[in-house]
Amino acid sequence: MPRLVVGPFNRVEGDLEVTLDVEEGRVARARVNSPLFRGFEIMLLGKDPRDALTLTPRICGICSISQSAAAARALADAQGLTPAPEGERVAQLIHGIENVCDHLTHFYLFFMADFARPAYVGRTWHAAVEDRFLATQGSGARAAVAARAQLMHILGLLAGKWPHTLALQPGGVTRAPGPRDKVRIALTLRQFRGFLERELFGAPLESFAELTDPAALMAWETGDAGLFLHAAADLDLDAVGRGPGRYLSYGAYPQAGGPAFAAGLWAEGRRGALDLSEVVEHTAHSWMQGGPRHPADGLTEPDEDMAAPGYSWCKAPRMAGQVVETGAFARQVVDGHPLAVALARAGGGVTSRVAGRLIEIARTQVLLETWCAGIDPDAPFMARGMMPSDGEGVGLVEAARGALGHWLRIEGGRIAGYQIVAPTTWNFSPRDGDGVPGALEAALEGAPVGADEDTPLSVQHIVRSFDPCMVCTVH
Amino acid sequence: MDQIETFYDVMRRQGITRRSFMKYCSLTAAALGLGPSFVPKIAHAMETKPRTPVIWVHGLECTCCSESFIRSAHPLAKDVVLSMISLDYDDTLMAAAGHAAEAAMADTIERYKGEYILAVEGNPPLAEDGMFCITGGKPFVEKLRYAAKDAKAIISWGACASYGCVQAAKPNPTQATPVHKVITDKPIIKVPGCPPIAEVMTGVITYMLTFDRMPELDRQGRPKMFYSQRIHDKCYRRPHFDAGQFVESWDDDNARKGYCLYKMGCKGPTTYNACSTVRWNEGVSFPIQSGHGCIGCSEDGFWDHGSFYDRVTDLTQFGVEANADKVGFAAAGVVGGGIALHAAVSALKSAQVKSQSKPTVQNEEA
Numbered sequence: 001m002p003r004l005v006v007g008p009f010n011r012v013e014g015d016l017e018v019t020l021d022v023e024e025g026r027v028a029r030a031r032v033n034s035p036l037f038r039g040f041e042i043m044l045l046g047k048d049p050r051d052a053l054t055l056t057p058r059i060c061g062i063c064s065i066s067q068s069a070a071a072a073r074a075l076a077d078a079q080g081l082t083p084a085p086e087g088e089r090v091a092q093l094i095h096g097i098e099n100v101c102d103h104l105t106h107f108y109l110f111f112m113a114d115f116a117r118p119a120y121v122g123r124t125w126h127a128a129v130e131d132r133f134l135a136t137q138g139s140g141a142r143a144a145v146a147a148r149a150q151l152m153h154i155l156g157l158l159a160g161k162w163p164h165t166l167a168l169q170p171g172g173v174t175r176a177p178g179p180r181d182k183v184r185i186a187l188t189l190r191q192f193r194g195f196l197e198r199e200l201f202g203a204p205l206e207s208f209a210e211l212t213d214p215a216a217l218m219a220w221e222t223g224d225a226g227l228f229l230h231a232a233a234d235l236d237l238d239a240v241g242r243g244p245g246r247y248l249s250y251g252a253y254p255q256a257g258g259p260a261f262a263a264g265l266w267a268e269g270r271r272g273a274l275d276l277s278e279v280v281e282h283t284a285h286s287w288m289q290g291g292p293r294h295p296a297d298g299l300t301e302p303d304e305d306m307a308a309p310g311y312s313w314c315k316a317p318r319m320a321g322q323v324v325e326t327g328a329f330a331r332q333v334v335d336g337h338p339l340a341v342a343l344a345r346a347g348g349g350v351t352s353r354v355a356g357r358l359i360e361i362a363r364t365q366v367l368l369e370t371w372c373a374g375i376d377p378d379a380p381f382m383a384r385g386m387m388p389s390d391g392e393g394v395g396l397v398e399a400a401r402g403a404l405g406h407w408l409r410i411e412g413g414r415i416a417g418y419q420i421v422a423p424t425t426w427n428f429s430p431r432d433g434d435g436v437p438g439a440l441e442a443a444l445e446g447a448p449v450g451a452d453e454d455t456p457l458s459v460q461h462i463v464r465s466f467d468p469c470m471v472c473t474v475h
Numbered sequence: 476m477d478q479i480e481t482f483y484d485v486m487r488r489q490g491i492t493r494r495s496f497m498k499y500c501s502l503t504a505a506a507l508g509l510g511p512s513f514v515p516k517i518a519h520a521m522e523t524k525p526r527t528p529v530i531w532v533h534g535l536e537c538t539c540c541s542e543s544f545i546r547s548a549h550p551l552a553k554d555v556v557l558s559m560i561s562l563d564y565d566d567t568l569m570a571a572a573g574h575a576a577e578a579a580m581a582d583t584i585e586r587y588k589g590e591y592i593l594a595v596e597g598n599p600p601l602a603e604d605g606m607f608c609i610t611g612g613k614p615f616v617e618k619l620r621y622a623a624k625d626a627k628a629i630i631s632w633g634a635c636a637s638y639g640c641v642q643a644a645k646p647n648p649t650q651a652t653p654v655h656k657v658i659t660d661k662p663i664i665k666v667p668g669c670p671p672i673a674e675v676m677t678g679v680i681t682y683m684l685t686f687d688r689m690p691e692l693d694r695q696g697r698p699k700m701f702y703s704q705r706i707h708d709k710c711y712r713r714p715h716f717d718a719g720q721f722v723e724s725w726d727d728d729n730a731r732k733g734y735c736l737y738k739m740g741c742k743g744p745t746t747y748n749a750c751s752t753v754r755w756n757e758g759v760s761f762p763i764q765s766g767h768g769c770i771g772c773s774e775d776g777f778w779d780h781g782s783f784y785d786r787v788t789d790l791t792q793f794g795v796e797a798n799a800d801k802v803g804f805a806a807a808g809v810v811g812g813g814i815a816l817h818a819a820v821s822a823l824k825s826a827q828v829k830s831q832s833k834p835t836v837q838n839e840e841a
């Protein structure tokens with residue numbers, strides 16, 4: 001039985017290696033290894049709780065605001081503090097922009113470049129894809145990088161700098177935008193909408209967000225989205241990389257009246273409530289000790305012998321004992337977006353995950369515009385709280401790649417416990433205590449492997465459809 | 476060695492117009508603090524010199540340096556620089572994947588022995604024989620040593636490569652170690668910051684590619700042109716510090732008036748970087764402008780100097796209308812003797828003087 005080691009993966013944040021057992025031209029078993037470990041949870045111990053706001057964003061240079069937001073919420077929770085509503089609105093605006101930028105990066109720089117590979121020469125769409133998406137050179141990729149830098153001016157304006165923003169605090173944000181800032185933000189958002197409608201969708205973005213059935217999606221012809229869907233239909237990409245069919249979302253952008261994208265656990269065709277006490281991190285197949293445990297009393301003790309059967313630094317989180325998938329697609333399914341739900345019912349493969357991101361880009365742009373229009377420069381942007389000398393807090397947010405949770409415990413005014421369960425920890429987890437493979441590991445089973453392929457294309461597409469962020473996975 | 480194309484050839488091949496090229500040259504001159512008379516010199520150098528190959532590797536890190544660079548930099552400058560360096564090896568951005576990519580690196584090293592610049596993002600963890608960061612089946616420290624052996628010079632991007640950064644925070648579980656403690660026989664330029672400002676990164680790399688030599692460094696190995704000035708001295712809120720007007724708590728009246736953030740733990744008085752002049756996200760703002768103090772992310776050990784919200788306590792004696800020089804001098808003394816020296820010299824001027832005195836291209840650091 002041939003065994004393939006695929007990796008290191010390029011155009012991935014952090015390092016990743018996938019080991020495949022191939023039988024009769026298909027992947028029989030996959031093992032996903034995250035070979036990078038830094039030990040943030042250990043460093044945080046004994047520090048001033050507020051320092052989590054500075055340290056945790058540095059887990060990741062691509063979704064640092066998500067880490068920052070989760071830390072701020074965990075600290076607010078520990079203080080029993082409700083953030084100032086205007087502060088929360090601006091924090092959401094900041095976070096939403098980062099999420100959209102991440103989706104854009106994934107589509108234009110990380111995911112689509114694989115379709116420009118020589119192996120696809122001769123396909124009807126290859127020349128067009130090469131022109132738009134060839135790594136570092138494609139006209140689409142370049143336009144996206146420019147549009148993204150421009151959108152990030154808002155982050156400069158509201159958050160001082162990106163990445164590793166400092167403006168997000170438990171009580172709100174440090175920067176109170178004035179009326180002039182508001183106009184500038186609205187203008188920048190307007191320009192970004194122009195990019196999306198001109199290049200990505202080739203149509204008003206509302207018309208994409210309002211799609212309801214998969215046939216209409218596959219018939220979408222305009223813009224770079226159309227180009228992707230054309231290639232996806234040709235390669236039947238939704239038939240590969242199917243996930244566990246259970247989708248997790250903590251709920252994105254909480255605001256008065258509930259989050260903008262709902263929280264919940266979607267399984268067997270319907271959404272159920274979320275029970276956080278059911279989260280358990282296993283360590284049976286990790287180079288970690290001390291599992292299984294709930295993150296509130298979790299441990300981070302690397303096994304320095306890297307003993308078998310461990311094969312990754314990543315722990316294996318499970319929800320009520322089961323594997324779940326998280327990310328933009330999961331978020332849209334849990335929120336009940338009709339197209340996303342229909343795609344999930346049909347199996348939810350590679351195409352679905354990418355479509356989920358495209359839907360979310362369109363919907364988030366509309367949210368950003370609404371939030372910006374609602375900013376009241378005269379209201380307070382920060383509520384004040386007192387850090388308790390002993391307490392606990394949980395910070396849950398939806399990062400671009402899915403559900404991110406921080407579990408914090410304070411004793412004697414210092415951090416006594418800090419556990420982070422990142423989106424890619426869920427998606428790229430190794431096997432759990434029962435030997436059940438993680439979401440990606442299961443999604444890879446059955447992927448076709450050509451006789452002479454040492455980095456199978458199907459595997460590249462499946463892995464990237466999850467938009468891995470390996471530096472967050474193991475932190 | 477093969478005949479290497481010139482920068483200009485590369486740019487033309489990437490579809491960059493002559494007009495954009497000239498614009499790039501003037502932007503570069505401006506970024507480096509050089510006068511308009513340097514524009515034709517830069518253009519001439521780029522038209523006639525073979526381009527300098529660059530290998531860009533990633534160790535224990537969060538990739539924020541690359542992200543800062545590709546997301547925030549002026550699109551033109553970033554485009555041009557990326558088109559130059561991506562020809563060789565960068566594992567986050569390049570097109571090739573897996574072992575083909577590793578082979579591309581070996582090939583670049585072989586072809587440009589002793590000629591290429593090694594750019595390092597992140598650092599090697601040394602604990603457990605380097606097992607905490609494995610790329611291509613080998614510890615990153617081995618890859619770093621291998622790539623460094625035949626490099627002409629090394630750029631340490633960011634606080635990770637320069638000093639260790641947060642992953643080296645106590646108890647430094649993986650023994651994350653800055654590049655200069657592993658590679659001791661090569662010239663190393665530190666470009667600290669978490670991440671460094673995009674314009675600073677493009678400025679440093681363009682300077683090296685254009686003039687084929689290292690920029691002038693301070694005693695810590697940082698390019699003087701960007702790291703010789705204290706955030707505090709160029710901060711637009713400095714008058715409020717001198718007047719004793721401070722923010723007392725987040726979003727209070729004083730915060731809305733833009734008073735000084737010293738009492739909120741701002742590390743501007745002990746930090747040397749270009750944030751308060753170059754600013755971030757294409758010059759839009761910087762942390763202090765967003766109402767949060769500086770955390771000193773371009774200084775060695777910033778992650779272990781007590782809480783980020785503690786006041787700079789070694790800056791004790793000042794009062795309303797205290798003499799700015801006195802306060803500034805006290806702070807500089809804390810940071811180290813060398814800094815007082817170079818703080819006096821204008822970064823721009825020193826870069827100019829150096830360039831004027833050496834008009835021809837030399838390889839002195841090679």
